[in-house]
Amino acid sequence: xxxxxxxxxxxxxxxxxxxxxxxxxxxxxxxxxxxxxxxxxxxxxxxxxxxxxxxxxxxxxxxxxxxxxxxxxxxxxxxxxxxxxxxxxxxxxxxxxxxxxxxxxxxxxxxxxxxxxxxxxxxxxxxxxxxxxxxxxxxxxxxxxxxxxxxxxxxxxxxxxxxxxxxxxxxxxxxxxxxxxxxxxxxxxxxxxxxxx
Amino acid sequence: xxxxxxxxxxxxxxxxxxxxxxxxxxxxxxxxxxxxxxxxxxxxxxxxxxxxxxxxxxxxxxxxxxxxxxxxxxxxxxxxxxxxxxxxxxxxxxxxxxxxxxxxxxxxxxxxxxxxxxxxxxxxxxxxxxxxxxxxxxxxxxxxxxxxxxxxxxxxxxxxxxxxxxxxxxxxxxxxxxxxxxxxxxxxxxxxxxxxxxxxxxxxxxxxxxxxxxxxxxxxxxxxxxxxxxxxxxxxxxxxxxxxxxxxxxxxxxxxxxxxxxxxxxxxxxxxxxxxxxxxxxxxxxxxxxxxxxx
Numbered sequence: 001x002x003x004x005x006x007x008x009x010x011x012x013x014x015x016x017x018x019x020x021x022x023x024x025x026x027x028x029x030x031x032x033x034x035x036x037x038x039x040x041x042x043x044x045x046x047x048x049x050x051x052x053x054x055x056x057x058x059x060x061x062x063x064x065x066x067x068x069x070x071x072x073x074x075x076x077x078x079x080x081x082x083x084x085x086x087x088x089x090x091x092x093x094x095x096x097x098x099x100x101x102x103x104x105x106x107x108x109x110x111x112x113x114x115x116x117x118x119x120x121x122x123x124x125x126x127x128x129x130x131x132x133x134x135x136x137x138x139x140x141x142x143x144x145x146x147x148x149x150x151x152x153x154x155x156x157x158x159x160x161x162x163x164x165x166x167x168x169x170x171x172x173x174x175x176x177x178x179x180x181x182x183x184x185x186x187x188x189x190x191x192x193x194x195x196x197x
Numbered sequence: 198x199x200x201x202x203x204x205x206x207x208x209x210x211x212x213x214x215x216x217x218x219x220x221x222x223x224x225x226x227x228x229x230x231x232x233x234x235x236x237x238x239x240x241x242x243x244x245x246x247x248x249x250x251x252x253x254x255x256x257x258x259x260x261x262x263x264x265x266x267x268x269x270x271x272x273x274x275x276x277x278x279x280x281x282x283x284x285x286x287x288x289x290x291x292x293x294x295x296x297x298x299x300x301x302x303x304x305x306x307x308x309x310x311x312x313x314x315x316x317x318x319x320x321x322x323x324x325x326x327x328x329x330x331x332x333x334x335x336x337x338x339x340x341x342x343x344x345x346x347x348x349x350x351x352x353x354x355x356x357x358x359x360x361x362x363x364x365x366x367x368x369x370x371x372x373x374x375x376x377x378x379x380x381x382x383x384x385x386x387x388x389x390x391x392x393x394x395x396x397x398x399x400x401x402x403x404x405x406x407x408x409x410x411x412x413x414x415x416x417x418x419x420x421x422x423x424x425x426x427x428x429x430x431x432x433x434x435x436x437x438x439x440x441x442x443x444x445x446x447x448x449x450x451x452x453x454x455x456x457x458x459x460x461x462x463x464x465x466x467x468x469x470x471x472x473x474x475x476x477x478x479x480x481x482x483x484x485x486x487x488x489x490x491x492x
Contacts (some may be wrong), residue, residue, distance in 0.1 A: 009215045011214055052238070121298065122292060122296075124202065125202045170414055183206060
């Protein structure tokens with residue numbers, strides 16, 4: 001299996017090491033590649049859009065032509081996971097922050113997102129989440145200036161909520177989280193993504 | 198469900214999200230907007246950029262909170278602000294304002310020549326400057342969630358940032374070749390907490406994000422710092438003291454994202470106009486150096 005992490009800005013190394021760990025645990029062989037160019041996208045079996053600053057990553061992927069390549073492979077069914085900034089980028093609708101900054105959205109997932117839904121950095125937090133798809137043991141969610149999903153279309157499966165806000169969801173081959181599974185040692189989310197079909 | 202704010206993971210995690218990015222000094226909402234449009238991952242709100250602080254002399258203090266608020270209201274990206282070394286009340290004030298990260302900075306006039314702020318007491322992450330590994334690990338020991346080189350701020354001259362980054366990363370490389378029992382005497386020589394020396398040797402890098410700062414003025418400067426091992430770049434006076442800030446800011450963002458691709462670097466380095474004039478650091482008197490502030 002060949003997994004690519006879109007690597008123009010953000011916590012790329014953290015995702016790469018989380019994928020390596022999940023692959024070992026799931027007994028999956030393959031490689032994880034750092035993606036900086038559009039021509040690297042074809043041939044990937046799985047793609048991750050990491051956490052970072054969504055306005056920055058949005059501008060950089062457009063300049064590199066990666067937005068076009070991502071839309072193409074997503075429509076062909078390649079699984080894509082987006083965490084935090086990655087969730088914002090996969091959405092098809094944003095809040096006033098998205099409008100004000102001219103934020104690029106890939107528009108692949110039928111969700112409306114709100115940036116910084118829980119406040120600025122002093123309000124960032126971690127907490128245990130119940131995610132039935134991952135089993136009964138709670139999953140530690142690390143929320144950093146995190147976005148949330150305000151509205152989800154009927155094709156969207158809600159995986160987790162926190163205080164009535166949707167914080168993890170799936171739409172066929174697309175998987176998104178408001179929080180950062182890559183900042184924990186718990187690989188269940190990455191394993192779930194590797195098994196996605 | 199129980200909620201935990203200001204944990205080590207939440208504070209360091211925020212800084213991890215800025216990796217591969219450029220953090221730009223700005224003095225008002227308009228400049229902050231230019232930085233955001235150029236693709237900055239965060240802005241540092243100041244009353245004056247370091248080059249002007251250097252020129253003005255006198256005591257440089259935390260910015261007026263109204264100026265910091267103006268920047269916070271102008272952009273959606275994170276906003277950082279500087280406090281004087283050791284001035285924990287300036288830090289309390291800016292934390293209360295809701296700033297995303299505090300820089301305990303040698304660019305401002307130190308308020309305490311013996312002690313830095315006890316940064317564990319704060320929910321907001323701190324970034325601190327360092328010239329060598331010992332200084333970096335002392336700051337982490339005090340609770341810093343992010344390190345940057347001190348360089349020599351406000352000079353537009355990258356030479357000191359290069360010196361500091363090479364020294365920090367070179368010393369880590371030496372630690373990795375040491376036997377366990379050699380790490381204790383090394384921690385004494387470095388003046389750094391033993392546990393952090395052991396952790397750094399094991400990781401082969403600092404346990405927190407490590408940015409370059411202090412004198413970066415061009416896309417080439419920024420990309421060089423990334424190739425030397427920086428996780429990202431602060432640009433202070435280099436942008437708004439140049440002839441065309443928005444074009445230069447965007448070029449530096451592109452250079453950091455594509456730091457190891459000389460073809461992209463050649464493209465983004467074209468037609469940027471005049472960089473900031475800059476200062477040969479050898480012409481500065483000892484007491485004019487900012488990097489020797491703090492310990």
